[in-house]
Amino acid sequence: MYNPKSMKAEEFISHQEVLDTLAWAEENRDNTALIDSVLEKARLRKGLTHREAMLLLDCSIPEKNQEIFDLARQIKLDFYGNRIVMFAPLYLSNYCINGCVYCPYHKKNTNIPRKKLTQDEIIREVTALQDMGHKRLALEAGEHPEMNPIEYILESIKTIYGIKHKNGDIRRVNVNIAATTVDEYRMLKEAGIGTYILFQETYHKESYEKLHPTGPKHDYAWHTEAMDRAMEGGIDDVGLGVLFGLERYRYEFAALLMHGEHLEAVQGVGPHTISVPRIRRADDIDPDVFDNGIDDDTFAKIVACTRIAVPYTGIIVSTRESQACREKVLSLGVSQISGGSRTSVGGYYEPEPENQDSSQFEVSDNRTLDEVVNWLMKLGYIPSFCTACYREGRTGDRFMSLCKSGQIQNCCHPNALITLKEYLEDYAAPDTKTKGDALIGTEINNIPKEKIRLLVSDYLKNIGQGARDFRL
Ligand code: SF4
Numbered sequence: 001m002y003n004p005k006s007m008k009a010e011e012f013i014s015h016q017e018v019l020d021t022l023a024w025a026e027e028n029r030d031n032t033a034l035i036d037s038v039l040e041k042a043r044l045r046k047g048l049t050h051r052e053a054m055l056l057l058d059c060s061i062p063e064k065n066q067e068i069f070d071l072a073r074q075i076k077l078d079f080y081g082n083r084i085v086m087f088a089p090l091y092l093s094n095y096c097i098n099g100c101v102y103c104p105y106h107k108k109n110t111n112i113p114r115k116k117l118t119q120d121e122i123i124r125e126v127t128a129l130q131d132m133g134h135k136r137l138a139l140e141a142g143e144h145p146e147m148n149p150i151e152y153i154l155e156s157i158k159t160i161y162g163i164k165h166k167n168g169d170i171r172r173v174n175v176n177i178a179a180t181t182v183d184e185y186r187m188l189k190e191a192g193i194g195t196y197i198l199f200q201e202t203y204h205k206e207s208y209e210k211l212h213p214t215g216p217k218h219d220y221a222w223h224t225e226a227m228d229r230a231m232e233g234g235i236d237d238v239g240l241g242v243l244f245g246l247e248r249y250r251y252e253f254a255a256l257l258m259h260g261e262h263l264e265a266v267q268g269v270g271p272h273t274i275s276v277p278r279i280r281r282a283d284d285i286d287p288d289v290f291d292n293g294i295d296d297d298t299f300a301k302i303v304a305c306t307r308i309a310v311p312y313t314g315i316i317v318s319t320r321e322s323q324a325c326r327e328k329v330l331s332l333g334v335s336q337i338s339g340g341s342r343t344s345v346g347g348y349y350e351p352e353p354e355n356q357d358s359s360q361f362e363v364s365d366n367r368t369l370d371e372v373v374n375w376l377m378k379l380g381y382i383p384s385f386c387t388a389c390y391r392e393g394r395t396g397d398r399f400m401s402l403c404k405s406g407q408i409q410n411c412c413h414p415n416a417l418i419t420l421k422e423y424l425e426d427y428a429a430p431d432t433k434t435k436g437d438a439l440i441g442t443e444i445n446n447i448p449k450e451k452i453r454l455l456v457s458d459y460l461k462n463i464g465q466g467a468r469d470f471r472l
């Protein structure tokens, strides 16, 4: 039985409720009056239920679809302005005991070289990431109690936060590791992680069990209830996501929003971020065997409807997507992107030889971080390396209430300018620096409060003279 307040996966992601939602939305996909009433509610910018959002996703009326896209763009602007936060993944180890059939790190794949970074190798990798300009990382590791125990993850986090190279430092480490116990989540919290990210892959239980035939990840409830355990362990910010292409996208979309509603209902805070990866080609994996792939237009609509349904949740798109696709979805709601990513274990310090490729998936956007930063500015965005909230204790419900009141913009925009200035001083190519300084010169006038404007001007001057790490 569907119950968003239940702590049982099969009750807060009720299969029947998903099916009923899909049937109801399909039945009403050309019901103009109903779609209008949902759009009217959406314009209040307080979000939508999974049923309402599903109706917008299914809507088949061209003029209404135009309204949906326009509203997503407007909500994106209202809540996030024109800033885009940058991050990079760091793969620590690809040893894994699970059997996920869509991932080349699955246990039975003997083609792929298995690697695990030593602490010295982590220092080399992170130094290379700092030299690119990154300040925010997402740690990735396979599930392997002997090779990647929690102690290894904790030691790696400590190593990463301790690396101060030239003007560089990693200021926020987000973590994407397998579902674990409340005690281990508590340890991650104490190690100072930002967001705990765990992709559901698919919410469809039967498919989930087929796609994860072996290993601890086979347990649907253990995996799906992980965010509740993470929050019980004190982690304030959690990031959801599904791997689009494994199951039918409509099912995933409705269930993903139901998961967010559950977290809001029982933990008082919805997801901090939602990632929207699509399945990609990788060693020993052929995406053609998954027949639920989605085209770029459907992908764009999913991003737009997610933006409308959960205006306060960051949306993340990785380098799995091409430059053209990323450009399309940036305006529709995406607030964070990766740049200059390597999806292998090692590879930032020194590219891997071709016959030793340990990548989890093929990257579509192969540009350097500087090229991505330059491109974003050309499109009118402010690339931001901000990590201020987590460091100022603005997490969990405190963060969400600032988001909901729209006040967070008073921090995001100035912090974007401050951290972009650091990037320009320390890492940018000449053309990027010229463009960036001009952008900051214009954008500073868009800070409404004079007091903040003067403070930021002061910070920018100090950064030009060598000082670092200012934040609001
Ligand atoms: S998706 Fe994660 S758990 Fe599954 S095989 Fe890959 S690394 Fe292991």
Ligand code: SF4
Pocket: 085, 384, 386, 387, 388, 389, 390, 408, 411, 412, 413, 415
């Ligand atoms: S101020 Fe907070 S919400 Fe805004 S970009 Fe920085 S860390 Fe993110």
